[in-house]
Amino acid sequence: RKEVEQDPGPFNVPEGATVAFNCTYSNSASQSFFWYRQDCRKEPKLLMSVYSSGNEDGRFTAQLNRASQYISLLIRDSKLSDSATYLCVVRGSSNTGKLIFGQGTTLQVKP
């Protein structure tokens, strides 16, 4: 079983749509959680950290459910520029910088 599981998609949505991605992680001791964005043939870039209380950054909302070991990302009012692969990333503990990546979910926003 993978440590971080995501639905690879692709998710094809029209501009303006709301889309949600989900992710589950296997290690209940995991300390911190992130969503990264990766454009085609580019490096991953941090989109947002995910906190238990939930957090919002503009059109993006991230949620963490520790009991279910589940992380989500909601994108409202999708833009063409949101087309990318979204990576769910988990970090084990403060003693290690090791990031554990999901396989990524591909989003294609169409006009």
Next chain:
Amino acid sequence: EAGVTQFPSHSVIEKGQTVTLRCDPISGHDNLYWYRRVMGKEIKFLLHFVKESKQDESGMPNNRFLAERTGGTYSTLKVQPAELEDSGVYFCASSRGQGLAYEQYFGPGTRLTVT
């Protein structure tokens, strides 16, 4: 501030040859990480340096891979001898600290193809 840089951007080598990848972290970042993504799989951790010391090398696949960070600045990752399954994109990342508050910044990657 310059970002993480990696060299070369692409490398095509034959099975059995040696390749050395280089990573220059962001200036002042003591923590340097190597990751790789093989075709169709997720990005996987290889190792973590703090300055010149290996903090965690649990992700190194086998002894054909050798990472160094002499002087605590740039790092190299050597693959010798290369095998077909080593093909993929090798990413380097750096961070100022390793606590939970510190973001890892990724370089553009080196795309390695072993034929």
